[in-house]
Amino acid sequence: MISLHCCNNVLSSMPSSYCFLVADVTDVALEWAEINVKSNPHLSELIEIRNSGPSHTPLKEEASNGETPTIEAKPNLGETVEDPKSLVDKSLGIVCSDVKCDSPGPNVLLGVVKENEYFDFCMCNPPFFDSMSEAGLNPKTACGGTPEEMVCPGGEQAFITHIIEDSAVLKQSFRWYTSMIGRKSNLKILTSKLWEVGVSIVKTTEFVQGETCRWGLAWSFMPPAKKIVASYIAEKNNLKSNLSFMLEGLQRQFSAIHVLKSVESYFLTSGGSCKTDLTLYVVDVTASSEYCDAIQNDMARNSDTRMSCRLACNLSNVSNPLDELRFRISVFQQIPGTLLVRGSLQHKESPLAGIFSLAFQKLEEVLKQEFCREKMPIGPCHPT
Numbered sequence: 001m002i003s004l005h006c007c008n009n010v011l012s013s014m015p016s017s018y019c020f021l022v023a024d025v026t027d028v029a030l031e032w033a034e035i036n037v038k039s040n041p042h043l044s045e046l047i048e049i050r051n052s053g054p055s056h057t058p059l060k061e062e063a064s065n066g067e068t069p070t071i072e073a074k075p076n077l078g079e080t081v082e083d084p085k086s087l088v089d090k091s092l093g094i095v096c097s098d099v100k101c102d103s104p105g106p107n108v109l110l111g112v113v114k115e116n117e118y119f120d121f122c123m124c125n126p127p128f129f130d131s132m133s134e135a136g137l138n139p140k141t142a143c144g145g146t147p148e149e150m151v152c153p154g155g156e157q158a159f160i161t162h163i164i165e166d167s168a169v170l171k172q173s174f175r176w177y178t179s180m181i182g183r184k185s186n187l188k189i190l191t192s193k194l195w196e197v198g199v200s201i202v203k204t205t206e207f208v209q210g211e212t213c214r215w216g217l218a219w220s221f222m223p224p225a226k227k228i229v230a231s232y233i234a235e236k237n238n239l240k241s242n243l244s245f246m247l248e249g250l251q252r253q254f255s256a257i258h259v260l261k262s263v264e265s266y267f268l269t270s271g272g273s274c275k276t277d278l279t280l281y282v283v284d285v286t287a288s289s290e291y292c293d294a295i296q297n298d299m300a301r302n303s304d305t306r307m308s309c310r311l312a313c314n315l316s317n318v319s320n321p322l323d324e325l326r327f328r329i330s331v332f333q334q335i336p337g338t339l340l341v342r343g344s345l346q347h348k349e350s351p352l353a354g355i356f357s358l359a360f361q362k363l364e365e366v367l368k369q370e371f372c373r374e375k376m377p378i379g380p381c382h383p384t
């Protein structure tokens, strides 16, 4: 993903349009966001930058009269939920402002999000502190930022309260609302506020890097029962057709693009065909018959007869089996130096899932060999 220098908000959309929306109020942050987007031309079509400052026209109806929106205190668990697919439209990662939660202040989500926009998630790295003097209190915290970046009246508690209030109006316009938190004691306070405005789920986590510790807070207004059923179905269907592994300890000069190119060249060398989309970070592979044979022979050589027989049996079950092995390899940036590689079989019920799994394991071996600083032991791939 693109690096956003000083911009706090990122909205991304999933399969239909794949976009991120970024919002900030500080000119310099917006300028840097623009520079970063322009210097990544393969992504620039996918990222929109919005100024959420006061001069920006509020776009959500609720905010357009300039009044602080009313917050419904009741949970909405009984409401009919839109088909999740229709919500997979955009997702937002967001925000920062010098806002007191009890005053209108600059826009955060309301007034930035447009009518009929739906997001998978929003994320926020808020200004943590109430004042610059507070910012200097912890010698272990790296505070190299400007007052605009780090300070807002009421600090992160007020800022995230503003997001909570906005979320209580926007509700299912987002699947997930998330924010980073710099002070552990705020986690508890903000969690109580969340239950007060009727969220259906709250999740927290801890991020530790070097000497700095941060926390993550996420919440949703989606009904929990539906989420559980949906994820159960997804897991069942994807048991063998989706596999993944992590590439950790990546050398500095390598990015997701290098990995994608290597995936492409690996399958092309083995006689397959590939369609690579560097904007979506995917390679669609059709494996060659030679490659499938080689995998099978490998298995036989390693005298894993049981597996080999199962593969042979799989192959005999399809009319033109070798044409059928089609899958997509996607590469996702996790944190700097770590990528997630995912393989998805095109036909989920394909009898070639066994060959796909071996091919994916081989790919893991090849990529780790090529890109990882310390050569990782190759374990079984994980269904995702």
Ligand SMILES: C[S@@+](CC[C@H](N)C(=O)[O-])C[C@H]1O[C@@H](n2cnc3c(N)ncnc32)[C@H](O)[C@@H]1O
Binding pocket: 004, 005, 006, 007, 008, 009, 023, 024, 025, 026, 029, 052, 094, 095, 096, 097, 098, 099, 106, 107, 108, 125, 126, 127, 128, 148, 149, 150
């Ligand atoms: C801690 S900095 C985060 C900088 C950058 N996003 C990052 O993650 O490195 C907080 C940012 O929030 C921005 N900000 C302040 N008020 C905001 C608002 N109402 N909406 C969006 N961003 C805001 C500030 O300008 C600043 O860039």
